[in-house]
Amino acid sequence: MKTSFIAFWRRNLALAELGIVTNLEYRFNFIIDAFIQPVLTVGIEVLLWLAIFRTAENGLIGGFARENYLAYAVWAPFLGRIAISWMYESMMVEEVVSGSINTILTRPLSFFEYYLSQTLGYKVVTTVFSMTVPLAASYYFDLPVYYDRLPLMFGLVIYYVLLVHTMSFIVATLGFYLTRVRSFTLLKNLTLLLLGGELVPIDLMPKALAEVLLILPFSSGVYIPLAYLTGRGDAQLLWNGFFNVTWALAFCGLLSYVLWSKGVKQYTGTGA
Amino acid sequence: MSGNLSTVIKKYLSLYKAFFKASLVADLEYRLNFVFLVFAEFVWYSTQLILFEVLYRHTSIIGNWNLAQMRVFIFLVLFVDSIYMILWDPNFSSFTDNVRKGSLDLLLMKPINSMFMLSSQRISVSHLPCFFITGAGLIWALAQLPDFNWYKLFWLLILIPSGLSVIFCGRFALNSTSIIFTRADFLQYIWYSLFRLGLRPDAIYSGFVRIILIFVLPFAMVASIPARMLLEPPSYWMLAWGMILPFILFYLLKKYWNYCLRFYSSASS
Numbered sequence: 441m442k443t444s445f446i447a448f449w450r451r452n453l454a455l456a457e458l459g460i461v462t463n464l465e466y467r468f469n470f471i472i473d474a475f476i477q478p479v480l481t482v483g484i485e486v487l488l489w490l491a492i493f494r495t496a497e498n499g500l501i502g503g504f505a506r507e508n509y510l511a512y513a514v515w516a517p518f519l520g521r522i523a524i525s526w527m528y529e530s531m532m533v534e535e536v537v538s539g540s541i542n543t544i545l546t547r548p549l550s551f552f553e554y555y556l557s558q559t560l561g562y563k564v565v566t567t568v569f570s571m572t573v574p575l576a577a578s579y580y581f582d583l584p585v586y587y588d589r590l591p592l593m594f595g596l597v598i599y600y601v602l603l604v605h606t607m608s609f610i611v612a613t614l615g616f617y618l619t620r621v622r623s624f625t626l627l628k629n630l631t632l633l634l635l636g637g638e639l640v641p642i643d644l645m646p647k648a649l650a651e652v653l654l655i656l657p658f659s660s661g662v663y664i665p666l667a668y669l670t671g672r673g674d675a676q677l678l679w680n681g682f683f684n685v686t687w688a689l690a691f692c693g694l695l696s697y698v699l700w701s702k703g704v705k706q707y708t709g710t711g712a
Numbered sequence: 713m714s715g716n717l718s719t720v721i722k723k724y725l726s727l728y729k730a731f732f733k734a735s736l737v738a739d740l741e742y743r744l745n746f747v748f749l750v751f752a753e754f755v756w757y758s759t760q761l762i763l764f765e766v767l768y769r770h771t772s773i774i775g776n777w778n779l780a781q782m783r784v785f786i787f788l789v790l791f792v793d794s795i796y797m798i799l800w801d802p803n804f805s806s807f808t809d810n811v812r813k814g815s816l817d818l819l820l821m822k823p824i825n826s827m828f829m830l831s832s833q834r835i836s837v838s839h840l841p842c843f844f845i846t847g848a849g850l851i852w853a854l855a856q857l858p859d860f861n862w863y864k865l866f867w868l869l870i871l872i873p874s875g876l877s878v879i880f881c882g883r884f885a886l887n888s889t890s891i892i893f894t895r896a897d898f899l900q901y902i903w904y905s906l907f908r909l910g911l912r913p914d915a916i917y918s919g920f921v922r923i924i925l926i927f928v929l930p931f932a933m934v935a936s937i938p939a940r941m942l943l944e945p946p947s948y949w950m951l952a953w954g955m956i957l958p959f960i961l962f963y964l965l966k967k968y969w970n971y972c973l974r975f976y977s978s979a980s981s
Binding site: 466468469471472473476477480481484487488490491492495501502618619620621622623624626627630631633634639640644645646 | 742744745746747748749751752755756758759762763766767769770771772773774775893898901902904905906908909912915916917921
């Protein structure tokens with residue numbers, strides 16, 4: 441039992457390292473991905489919020505001051521980058537559709553863990569480097585951020601990444617049944633962007649819609665962690681986020697198990 | 713001379729017709745994928761609309777536009793974006809792969825303009841519904857404005873092509889850089905970040921940044937300036953800039969493309 445766990449741990453650590461090394465190989469790519477793109481996005485969103493507050497009555501919107509929104513605008517694009525999967529999902533889909541998944545199926549590890557560990561390695565290295573920007577901006581501009589809440593906030597984001605990876609796995613398994621599934625990735629990720637609260641804090645939306653979005657697990661990717669970090673929400677909201685991700689994980693886990701089992705059985709090995 | 717020109721135009725139009733047919737057949741081959749692509753585009757366009765609809769629930773003015781004026785801007789930006797997506801996006805998305813895998817060799821050897829071949833081979837049919845819906849949305853948004861002078865729409869005949877030239881030349885130039893570098897995925901990231909500048913009204917930028925967005929990285933020409941021409945008294949120097957800009961951009965792009973090609977050493981250059 442102990443030996444098998446050590447083997448599992450070593451194997452996945454090696455895969456996580458593979459994810460890190462692969463992404464750091466082309467440093468310029470990495471810098472643009474982890475720093476420049478989110479920084480530009482932050483710049484534009486901050487300017488938008490400053491323009492909105494120029495005409496805001498009482499200096500408050502939805503009960504919160506300008507600094508609260510600036511804090512949200514500074515952090516949201518960075519969390520959004522972590523809580524979404526484009527690259528690894530495309531790779532997983534390609535493996536299934538092209539038939540190159542054969543090389544993984546014959547190894548003593550699962551397709552799910554092979555990509556999960558790499559995804560987590562990539563997310564960790566991206567987080568470590570890119571989070572310096574919102575941290576420095578929050579500190580320098582004295583934005584309302586509860587730094588002691590950071591560990592729990594990251595805990596929820598990483599837990600959410602597990603859900604996102606499971607959804608990516610589901611999209612990839614669809615490759616067993618359909619020849620083209622690229623549009624599923626696009627649709628899934630855009631829906632996550634819309635429902636996650638990256639564009640605008642969910643509490644600004646109409647009350648009924650906001651309540652629905654908070655029940656769904658997708659708000660645990662950006663809105664709930666940020667609401668908790670910036671003081672828009674309390675610990676109760678965060679635990680609701682953990683709960684929502686848990687039931688979504690159970691549902692997606694079951695669905696992915698069924699799709700994978702059926703898909704592998706009918707897979708012919710020379711390409712789906 | 714004019715006979716030659718008309719022959720060339722006919723040749724390119726017939727090529728474009730063939731590209732369109734091939735793209736239509738390719739897109740409709742996988743129907744479920746096609747339906748999901750159309751749906752995904754609607755989700756993306758909805759996010760842009762919803763953002764401002766939500767913001768205007770809490771404020772009456774952003775920049776110096778009210779909600780009715782902002783709707784004109786948003787539908788205009790989405791309309792221009794849909795044209796770009798239909799005509800060029802699939803080609804630009806596969807540009808770096810063409811360079812890395814060496815298929816650029818084949819395209820360069822064809823007896824037609826290499827820039828045309830690289831940018832126009834694939835047409836995104838899945839964006840056609842978005843084109844019609846955002847166009848209808850623009851007309852609807854303009855109809856909501858009191859006393860809108862519909863003759864102003866003629867300005868768009870100059871300004872939309874000008875905005876499209878900004879997108880085309882910007883993306884083509886960035887992609888051309890992939891010939892110089894080995895792996896250039898970052899160019900896509902840079903493009904999407906820069907393009908976001910055009911998705912927001914120029915009124916949120918002020919001073920130096922705004923000047924840069926009009927003259928240096930002219931993303932304000934994509935929709936902000938055209939929207940201003942529709943919503944505000946016409947600025948003739950802006951119109952003149954809109955007419956000159958495509959010529960400057962295409963001249964610079966051609967120079968840069970030829971410069972980048974000097975670095976090309978066939979597959980995996």
